[in-house]
Structure formats: structure tokens, C-alpha cells
Amino acid sequence: MTSQTPRSLGPIPLPAPGTRHSGYFTFDDELLGKYQWPYFAAVGRQAGLTFLLTAGIHAAEYTGTLAALRLGQALDPDHVTGAIVIIPLLNRPGFFERSIYVNPEDNQNLNRAFPGSATGTWSERFAHHLLNDVVIKVDRTMDLHAGDMVEGLEPFLGYYQTGNAEIDARSQEMIRAHGGMRWVTHVLPGGERAGMLYGAAAQNGVPAILAESGGCGLPIEQDVQRHVDGVLNIWRTLGLLTDAPALQAQPPRSIAANNWLRSEHEGIFLCRVSPGEMVAKGQTLGEMVDLLGNRLATIEAPDGGVVLFTVTSPAIKKDGLLLAVGVPN
Ligand SMILES: [Zn+2]
Incomplete structure (x- = not known):
């Protein structure tokens, strides 16, 4: 055109x-x-x-x-x-x-x-x-x-x-x-x-x-x-x-997979990582606790990579978004 x-x-x-x-x-x-x-x-x-x-x-x-x-x-x-x-x-x-x-x-x-x-x-x-x-x-x-x-x-x-x-x-x-x-x-x-x-x-x-x-x-x-x-x-x-x-x-450096992590549980998200941080496969990224503070789940990195974003509000519905890990090429 x-x-x-x-x-x-x-x-x-x-x-x-x-x-x-x-x-x-x-x-x-x-x-x-x-x-x-x-x-x-x-x-x-x-x-x-x-x-x-x-x-x-x-x-x-x-x-x-x-x-x-x-x-x-x-x-x-x-x-x-x-x-x-x-x-x-x-x-x-x-x-x-x-x-x-x-x-x-x-x-x-x-x-x-x-x-x-x-x-x-x-x-x-x-x-x-x-x-x-x-x-x-x-x-x-x-x-x-x-x-x-x-x-x-x-x-x-x-x-x-x-x-x-x-x-x-x-x-x-x-x-x-x-x-x-x-x-x-x-x-x-x-x-x-x-x-x-x-x-x-x-x-x-x-x-x-x-x-x-x-x-x-x-x-x-x-x-x-x-x-x-x-x-x-x-x-x-x-x-x-x-x-x-x-x-x-x-x-910029290429990211081959962009993993968005969601919570299986309704609860409170205690996030342990920050945007831009490099994480290893299996590393604990945070945990979900219930309204009494009891642990529901540990959130682990599915792969090594860079934390592209984290949800900053701890109030998470079932299937709510938690964070994203980008896996570099
Ligand atoms: Zn947007």
C-alpha cells in the first residue's frame, strides 16, 4: 500500500x-x-x-x-x-x-x-x-x-x-x-x-x-x-x-515458551520471586495458603527461565493467574 x-x-x-x-x-x-x-x-x-x-x-x-x-x-x-x-x-x-x-x-x-x-x-x-x-x-x-x-x-x-x-x-x-x-x-x-x-x-x-x-x-x-x-x-x-x-x-533475547501459571485453589498467594528474576526448574516461586494461613500448594517453576510478571494482589480465585515464566531459547 x-x-x-x-x-x-x-x-x-x-x-x-x-x-x-x-x-x-x-x-x-x-x-x-x-x-x-x-x-x-x-x-x-x-x-x-x-x-x-x-x-x-x-x-x-x-x-x-x-x-x-x-x-x-x-x-x-x-x-x-x-x-x-x-x-x-x-x-x-x-x-x-x-x-x-x-x-x-x-x-x-x-x-x-x-x-x-x-x-x-x-x-x-x-x-x-x-x-x-x-x-x-x-x-x-x-x-x-x-x-x-x-x-x-x-x-x-x-x-x-x-x-x-x-x-x-x-x-x-x-x-x-x-x-x-x-x-x-x-x-x-x-x-x-x-x-x-x-x-x-x-x-x-x-x-x-x-x-x-x-x-x-x-x-x-x-x-x-x-x-x-x-x-x-x-x-x-x-x-x-x-x-x-x-x-x-x-x-532482545528470544523466549521459546511463555508459561502462565494459574492456581488450582482459591486462596492467598505468597509470592517469593520478582519480575526479571531468573529461576531454576523446580524452584519454589511461592505458595498458596487458605484463609487460616494453612498451606494449600507450593508453586514451582515448570522450567528454568525469567519471571516475566507476577500478580501482586495476594487474593486469588480458583484458576486465577499467578505469574509467568519465560523460557529462553
Ligand atoms: Zn495487557
Whole structure:
């Protein structure tokens, strides 16, 4: 799509070449239409790639949304080639509710709802319209995350290996250009349902990555800026942004398996490890106790690797998420 830049990206109007604008849009759907989503768009005078940056599909992962706002405010069309579109808050229903993990319209995780359905629940309709009306029309996409309100996190990148060499190479190009993370996963988390935005984008032919920085609902400057710097270096590497040369980035280390551990019991989680810590196979990561403090289970590392995130709230439902261990190649 390096020909003429179109005048809209699905429901999002694009400005004339050489200009930028920001505003709100909605989707053509009776359930979704009661919300307005914020966006920024800048179109360069020269045609090129169309890049979609998204954040806030998990509403309390604030570092992504704050980074997207900072990038949107700074967009300068004089330095853009092609088009850059930013949606800083996808989980619009959850933001002011301070929702953790889910969308309060139907209590589903929006980032497990793809590819969605035009006639399904609120989350399924949102996934369907975002994917088909917006995402599949761009050339590259990136989704910003953090640990959720109750998760501490080691920064990492992810892409979904489709098996299509051309798409995978383009996703990997973005991964290599980020420069701010030590780890990259190329598989969906073990034991989790599919249906993530970046995976669905790649499966539909759009090179896509995810970036995780920050957590616990804390808008820590270093975590926000890590997102900002990574996106800027990707844009400069791809030639979308010509304000400065791209920096040579340190490539992240590959993670072959991403094990998400869940609790068999309802109880209190006493976590013994921290995000970023290296653990050995069989090492005790924590224990589950009941409401009298009696041990229910010892949580052990299924493999050696790096702790990618831990749940910081000790209150765990049956089958509740506890932490993730990434196993390096
Ligand atoms: Zn997330």
C-alpha cells in the first residue's frame, strides 16, 4: 500500500497530506455506537506505509495509553512519510471503571476476543470491527501494554509467528528496531486462550507486535518513556518518521515458551520471586495458603527461565493467574 494514502481508515477520517488532526470516532454498530474513541492521525506529503499504534485494550495498563498520548501530541506531519494513526485507549468502557483484565460491558477480556463476531457480545463485536474495519487495512501495527493493575512486570516484546516468512520477517524487523526490552516472545502464552489483537493482525496478513512496559497501575515515567522511545525508533527504522536517524538497537533475547501459571485453589498467594528474576526448574516461586494461613500448594517453576510478571494482589480465585515464566531459547 505505498500508493495514494486513502482519506479514511475505516471509521477514522484521515487528514489531507501534510497535515494532522485528532478527535473521536465510533464504530457502525448498535452496541458499540454509544462510545467515542480518541484518535490521532498524521499524513505525510509523500505516500508510504500506514502504521496503526494502539494502547489500552486493558484499561488500567496506563503506561501504554500515556505513551500513545505523548506520541500523538508530538506527531509532526512535516516529518511523516505515509500515515500514522494512534488509538490511545481501546477499552473505552473500562477506563473510568478502572477495570482489571476485562471490559465491563460483558466482563470479557477484549484481548481474547479476536477475530470476534459482527453479531456477538459487545467484546466480540468490538474485536470484529476493530480487526476488519481498521487493522487489516494498515501495513504495520503495534499494541502497547503493561502489567495490569495487579501485576508487576519485566518489560518484554512479543510477536506471533505465523509461518508466513514475509509477515514474520516484517514483525521481527519491528522487534529488532525497538531497542528498549531484553526479551521477546514469538508464541502465544501457554495455557491461554488465543484471540489476542497482535496475533489476529498477523494471521490476517498485517505484521504486528506487542510491547509490555510497567505495571500495577503506576504511571512511572521510565516505563512510559520506554514505550515512547521504542515506538519512535521503529517509526524511524521503517522510514515513517524522518525527524532523526534510527538508533542501532540491541536485539532482545528470544523466549521459546511463555508459561502462565494459574492456581488450582482459591486462596492467598505468597509470592517469593520478582519480575526479571531468573529461576531454576523446580524452584519454589511461592505458595498458596487458605484463609487460616494453612498451606494449600507450593508453586514451582515448570522450567528454568525469567519471571516475566507476577500478580501482586495476594487474593486469588480458583484458576486465577499467578505469574509467568519465560523460557529462553
Ligand atoms: Zn495487557
